[in-house]
Amino acid sequence: MRLELETYATQLSIPQSSEATHSTSNSSNDSNKRHFPRYDFKEDYEEICGLKEFGFNEKSGNIAKEYATWFRTEYLPKFLPMPDSEQQYPIATALALLNCKAVLSQRQCIPMPYFIGNNGSGKTELGKTIGQHYPKQLYVEVRPGNTGASIRDVLDEKFGRGDAGLCLIDNFNTNDAMAKWGAHYDILLANNEESAISRICGASNDQQKSEYRHYSYKIFTSIFDLTKGQAPEYAEIERRTIALNFLEGKPANNRIMYDWEGMSRVFARIWGDESMDLLHKQYAPTLGKLGRIKPTAIPDSIPAKKWIICQVPIAVGVYCGVWQSIEEGIEAFASHFQYLKGSKQAGVGSALSIVLTKWVKDELPKLGEANRNNRYASEASKRIDIEISQEELIKQITTRMGFSISRRDIDELITLMSNFGYNYERVGAAMGFVKQQTLTKK
Structure with missing residues (x-):
């Protein structure tokens, strides 16, 4: 009986006096009132088109080669000073223009760029620059506080239908990453479409998903070196990465002061229907030739375990004119890994x-x-x-x-x-x- 009375009592609606109602209404209005107005300065400040301002013509004919040349010789030097730029800019350009869906099969592996260096050295800037190649719905930023489960859900929502997208894992912290990613560590390792599927056993009803698809192009930024005495899980991540080194510098221009929507349009042209003939005649055969090269035939400075992730960016670089031939692309990556080995001995990024x-x-x-x-x-x-x-x-x-x-x-x-x-x-x-x-x- 007591339980019934209490339950009934909670359902009662006790009318308030008009005075109380008036007081509550005023309080609600006061709490909802903005202390400062909304500001909209778009009409007062016209954003400048970055591509046009820095000399790139969107109507270029050979869009892939002309854009790659502009990106390497104009954009990167002006906005992203990097140490040993002559060595790193060509690699950065090939990685920036990579399309994770432009592979020969769902089993083909792509690299996960790993940008390492001091705070404020431009790592995130390059990550966001590459993100400008994608429409907003195909770009995700992962922050240190995000959990593995939340990341899995977002990636599945964004990329589960098979779109080519980018996931920027910003400020990757090796001190606590494993604890936050937990059982979803497999997402960090998935660098081909076939492996980028997480399955949950025992889904109890139709409301609970049993399969999550999270294939995307993943880029890491970090101050931590994955090779420096970390847990064995990081060695597995490192095996899938190609690093770029960053040191603090002063860019000549500020990226955020310009409108870069044109980059997304250009990237869509490079990999869209307009370029399909070239992709079939040039890009795909190049990628096929790279796949038939045996690891024993490549330079010793390219680690055998990393050869498989070098093939797609080399093909991208040749297709976009960063390198004139497969041999030149292979030599560039051989030189880059030799450079990285030397920079580690010098403690860059440690x-x-x-x-x-x-x-x-x-x-x-x-x-x-x-x-x-x-x-x-x-x-x-x-x-x-x-x-x-x-x-x-x-x-x-x-x-x-x-x-x-x-x-x-x-x-x-x-x-x-x-x-x-x-x-x-x-x-x-x-x-x-x-x-x-x-x-x-x-």
């Missing part, structure tokens, strides 16, 4: 590189100046930005930056300090680093 760069550029000069102004500081500490022992440097990085340097990091530390202008030599009774410009002083 966690140590990021921390040490910040300390040497921002903290060390201030520390040296403060010590020189402190009359109680020792003579050695007053010269800390000019010469510093290895032990003291490691101590400074640990205490001031909260970063632990192990013995296996010493070779990288020496290389990095050399890049900053410090020789590795004896300082007092131990080894340390001496700024090179001081060696000529008498």
Whole structure:
């Protein structure tokens, strides 16, 4: 009986007095009223067409080759300064123009570009630039806070019907990615259409989906090197990636100040009906020839495990005129992997590189100046930005930056300090680093 009474009581509608109703209405109106008006400045500011402003004609005849040339020689230098641009720009152009659906079969693998470098170095800018080639409904940005399940659902909604789309996985963090992706880790590995299907066993009713399709062109941006002592899952991701290195620089122009809708139109022309004859006569045969090249016949500098993901971007590069032949494209990728190997030894993009760069550029000069102004500081500490022992440097990085340097990091530390202008030599009774410009002083 008590339960029945309580249940009935919750269904009662108690009328409010007119005064109370009036008060509630005013309160509701006040809460809904905007404190500031809506602003619409579109009529006051006309966006400039980026393609036209920087010299590309959308009506070009050989659209693929002319656009690739413009992208590599005009757009990238003006908007995305990259280290070793002569080496990296051609690779970046081929990756930017890749179409994940332009493959010979659903089993053919495509690469997952991995943009690595310091914060603010242009990684996300290049990712968003490539995203401009796609209409909004075929472009997805994944943030660090997104869970694997939510990403799976969005990709299935966007690309489940078979459209060629782009997924930008921005600020990929190897410290917590596996925990957030969890059982949906397979999405990170899916670089061909056949493997990009997630199935859920035991779907209980018609409302619950049992199959999710999430094939797309995935691009990662990160400050973390996938090869640096991470969980084994990251080695599987790394095997599917082609890296581009980034260092902080100052672009000559700002991308967001221009209208780039034309890029989507151009990309649609490159891969659309207009170009179908060329795609059948040039692109597909090139891709077929690459598929018949045995891994034993390629240069040693191209890792055997990565040859399979190089074929599509090489074919794209040849089709778009980035390279004049298959042989030239293969040589470019061989040179790129050799470059990446050297840059890893130099610590480009590593966690140590990021921390040490910040300390040497921002903290060390201030520390040296403060010590020189402190009359109680020792003579050695007053010269800390000019010469510093290895032990003291490691101590400074640990205490001031909260970063632990192990013995296996010493070779990288020496290389990095050399890049900053410090020789590795004896300082007092131990080894340390001496700024090179001081060696000529008498």
